[in-house]
Amino acid sequence: MATTGTPTNITQGSKTKGGIGESTLRPDGTLKVTGEFAYSSDMWHEDMLWGQTLRSTVAHAEIRSIDISEAVAMPGVYAVLTYDDLPTEVKNYGLEIQDTPVLAHGKVRHHGEPVALVAADHPETARRAAAKIKIDYAELPVITDEASATAPDAVLVHEGRDDHHIGHVPHPNIVHRQPIVRGDADEAAKRADVIVKGEYTFGMQDQAFLGPESGLAVPSEDGGVELYVATQWLHSDLKQIAPVLGLPEEKVRMTLSGVGGAFGGREDISMQIHACLLALRTGKPVKIVYNRFESFFGHVHRHPAKLYYEHGATKDGKLTHMKCKIVLDGGAYASASPAVVGNASSLSVGPYVIDDVDIEAIALYSNNPPCGAMRGFGAVQACFAYEAQMDKLAAKLGMDPVEFRQLNAMEQGTIMPTGQPVDSPAPVAELLRRIKARPLPPEQQWATAGEAADVRALPGGLSNTTHGEGVVRGVGYAVGIKNVGFSEGFDDYSTAKVRMEVVGGEPVATVHTAMAEVGQGGVTVHAQIARTELGVTQVTIHPADTQVGSAGSTSASRQTYVTGGAVKNTCEHVREAVLEIGRRKFGSYHPAWATAELLLEGGKVVTDGGEVLADIAEVLEDESVELELEWRHRPTEAFDLRTGQGNGHVQYSFAAHRAVVEVDTELGLVKVVELAVAQDVGKALNPLSVVGQIQGGTTQGLGVAVMEEIIVDPKTAKVRNPSFTDYLIPTILDTPTIPVDVLELADEHAPYGLRGIGEAPTLSSTPAVLAAIRNATGLELNRTPVRPEHLTGTESS
């Protein structure tokens, strides 16, 4: 899908319209509102087949035998594949540790693991054929929590591990462990006048992006394959796909198709390899589209967590120390667990100054569903716990919870528990101040003078469960810190190819990157950057594919920073090349070509004094300039495996929330009345999109506060609610107004001073809602999501 910037008229010497800082509209907006935008599930090819995955019905078992005979015999079935049909010796893939089988061999390790594949001429035929495959499972005991995973005689989820974490973990069922020790927490605890301890539980959240996992694989004549797919990182997929297909990377050509949301859930491979295998086997294009049920098994989830915290403070409200242990359940395969551990530990203190800390974070291998990346990535779980602790401390000290936080807030120059100094603005106290200063929404908005209550505004809404009796209001605050980009020494680069030429008398720029547009608006911002740097109005964004170098992942709030940075950098070099042509052609006519600082603006070459030297079109004529360059942010380093010390993060982002809730205490129903946010974005390249991202992130945090959880049976490790009927995400009725207050304190190390924004709002939203519910009810509430039975004390188990 090629998208084109909107042309605008420009007057001589004026700034180019549609540059950074403006709320330009999405280039793909029209296609998306007319239904023409081609999402991965819309792909179609003549003569194509439909692929179907058969998934395990048990969580942990040996596979004794697989009988495909009946499935193969069905009319309309073109191929049935199992582990034995994999074409090479490489049979596993994985983001960091290659522990995930393309198709189960010998064993299944979680409910819903792929075991066999079918290709047929109608999706229903494929489904029926898959149902005819007979598998004989010999069930094994399941590992579902820390105790069962780390028992000395525990069954190993992966026997014979040989990844590089095995040397430093205390048990082979622990994927990775990161301690952080700074100062002396035990000694500092002696200075504490109050100490609070807490044990918190964070449920398993799902990304629940709306566009299902899907794509189309088309075999090509050279024996390779073309794959059109929705993903977050084309080149990472490519690296994992090519080896299991037994193909060199050049023979696997990937193009991004329309992505219906991602939120971390498309960082791992889902149907990519399966579709390619079926296409290569049948010689026909194969499309796979998961239904919602399968989607819940097709991607990793947010790590559920247990968090054990201890904080101390002096009676004048200064934090003395913090100790914590964070246990993340990574499920059956490693996915991004090691990196999630790094984040959870290094951000476990939150945006506060505490010099003496003792921290440990681990991720387990278990037979629960695999967990990996989701918006907020390890920082979310920690924020839920440390913010509850802050409220407890404030209450114990008789202090205002916001003032208590402000008193301990970090700022520029604070040293992180990893020893890394925070070297850009950290306006934590200011964000809290703004949130608190905002007028509260009016009380009892459901009450209508003299008439019946407007039940739509009450907890329970239209189901008319209350008319206001037993409804109490509460207000809660929270603030969080999230790192931006990939950390711990990861080579987190991006690549941009930019071309400039004259088309129809107008200078036009084309920006080609492999960045996955998943809805975040990167395509809008890249065009804005090119307009700003190159002074052209018309910018074409080339479709993202593997014909250009890697852009890295659309995750970790990094894409505008890193690929935006790459586009900026390449544009600067293109601009230099254009000016060089200008100097060659016109340098002898005007001394400014050699002496002045030159810019490209409004289609012209202008001096920094505003004098127009030439039209870009005259400079280029029929020449074109094209460059493809990599760009890197400043390097980071790994955390020490014993002390956790190291300059591991690139940048931090901060958001604060105030939640106002109304709770029906009789029925245990919660209505969030308002959820206000303040966030520092460094520089808003596109204010409209910035606000949209902040509201979206806030809503996902609201979801996990009051409704979202994948429920896994603790006895069988089977998923109980893989559907939108039973896994609830917020509707427009559950979502309150979300006023957004945007600060722009530039980070001098980042392109344009920007700060990654996508994740921070997901962190503090959840604890703010929980704090408000606690404030309304007086209950302790140490798990999320809060369900009615937790509020009414009627919990059965």
Add this chain to the structure above:
Amino acid sequence: MRVNFTVNGRKQEADDVWEGESLLYVLRERMGLPGSKNACEQGECGSCTVRLDGVPVCSCLVAAGQVEGREVVTVEGLADYAQHRQDAHPGGGCASGACGTSLDAAQRWQAKPADGRTGEAGALSPIQQAFIDAGAVQCGFCTPGLLVAADELLERNASPSDQDIREALSGNLCRCTGYEKILDAVRLAAARQEEAV
């Protein structure tokens, strides 16, 4: 089986339709109209919302056989449909709330017989334009269903309150936007309609 029905004002005939095939499948895979989206296929998310004889329905829950002889409008036909309504009821909407699109009117309506996709004019309906302008589109997967539902709301109720909008769109999930900008878009479309009168 064979199913005859009208899609975006154009007569369509689908052959060899399986018993269990949904209207959504027939639209997407047989008619070449992928605008209606397949996010849950269980009637929970509203991404597949179309109008069946004027009434918004989840097309994933409608068996193809049920649409025999009936009238379907998808997001691809929304602009033409809104244009037609504008011509029939200038100013749009209907204060009494009893206006809607009658079965009769729906059956009489014909979109321009273009390719059955976007209509040849290419102009956007007010609600489509408002979604773009208000920043209500992120990944956009929920957008077609929301547009169909919101357009129907504005047809019934020219100046809906926020609670009315929330109620009307409560069957449509969006995972990206937090809904605030979707509310903005519906308010914007309503305000523009009012201005146009």
